[in-house]
Amino acid sequence: MAGYFEEMGWRELQEGEQPNHLLHMARFLIDFGMYEDNFSGEWPRLPPPASKEAVQNLPEVTIDSESKNCPICLKSFHSGDKAKEMPCHHQFHPTCILTWLERTNSCPFCRHELPTDHEGYEAFKKEKKRAEQRKEDLDTLHNSMFS
Amino acid sequence: MANIAAKRIKREFKEVMKSEEVAGGAIKLELLDNSWTELQGEIAGPPDTPYEGGTFLLEIKVPETYPFNPPKIRFMTKIWHPNVSSVTGAICLDILKDQWAAALTLRTVLLSIQALLSAAEPNDPQDAVVAKQYKENPTLFALTARHWTHAYAGGPAAIRDFDAKVQRLLDMGVDEHQARVALSTYDWELERATEQLFNREE
Incomplete structure (x- = not known):
């Protein structure tokens, strides 16, 4: 089951630790498509340097x-x-x-991205990937129901 | 200016001069000084757009850190377009900001700006007034853009009704460009444009 936590980018609660309810609420809303518009899919600035x-x-x-x-x-x-x-x-x-x-992490020719040392940017990329996966899942579900 | 920037601009300049776009008259590039930091670009208005037949001049400033940072480019020729400021000529185009890549060149940038004239991005506007008109009244937007192309970029198509309205304001002593801006902003309603022009002066 460790794989599940890793894949989601989460970790198990420690002994005596309380879950972060606000975080759960946010994830719940995102997973149910309530915040789709808030996730624009664009990093608002120049992506950070390559690691x-x-x-x-x-x-x-x-x-x-x-x-x-x-x-x-x-x-x-x-x-x-x-x-x-x-x-x-x-x-x-x-x-x-x-x-x-040293300025940004992608190939100047084709924009292929290298990993960065920037935690926020890496989290954004992970979230973006999940958003794409959700959309794909929804499309698959929709097609299997209506075609 | 840093050596790498000047050397690269020189190489680019040669490349542009040999390109088929220059041969075909779609884009032009001229040096303004010997230090390779200021250039003047020129793009032809794309066919089947309100900018067709117009010639648009661009100011190009090359930073010392080029090509690691984008060139600074703005329209010198006045233009009515959602992604270009009708006041300053500033351009809202991602590759001139955070989507710049060092392998882009003045040639590809000029071609991108030309493509922007064919396909505006009204949801990422530089000029909110123009973008609103583009979305809410596309026909009037196209006529206005054509009128500006005629007035400022040597475009072929005069819009007689618009010219007559500009003339009415000129007869009242309003500056020609101000008259055009006010009329364009107020969807060519002479009364509202007049009101706005004369209220502001008080």
Whole structure:
């Protein structure tokens, strides 16, 4: 059953601990679609920087062609140049992409997101995923009933 | 200006000049000084919109931290559009704010602004008055936008009824642009526009 708590991002109550009733009420309202409009699905500012760990773990690759350029400074790569590769396989000069990821967490080319060290943003992403799942579940239910 | 910004603008400038959009007259880019920090953009009003036939000038300021921060862009040519301030020319477009990405270029930004002219976002307005008219009276909005395109951007289609109303206010000694703003704001009702103009001056 530990999996259930993990999946929901919750934890079991400790000995003698009271549940947070306000939190329960909020979750209840969200789960029953009462607050759909309040969850706009948009992070209101620039998403936070990529996590230090994710940035450190970006693999370094050696460029083997002359035809590509770095999408940030637009300078051509030369054969043998070192480049950092994002999980989406887009390649950049190390200084270019590191400067960008200190500002925000996504690929400048395709917006593929790296994890961040920002608790609030990670919670938002989890909630957004759950909202999408709820919508999908509702659609499935609706289709199975009416088609 | 930081080196990387100037170097990138130079590369972009070459790219734009070679692009098919410039060849086709859809967009233009000009340098205003030698430091590569101020440029002037130009976009053609898209076909099948009230902006068709108009040419719109844009002020482009490149920050020292470009391309890690977006360029600052505003309309110099007056335009009636829900996402552009009819007063300052400020543009409400996500990629110029928190959706900026370093791989975007002046070319793609100009094309995005051009696309915004074809597809307004009235629910994320820059100019609340224009957005309200866009939603509540789309026909009148389109005529007003066409009239502004004719008056300020060299558009081909004059709206005779609107021109006559602007002239009526001019005859009363009102400044032409102020007259146009007041009439546009009050759905071309001459009486309400006049009332608002003369009450404000007292």
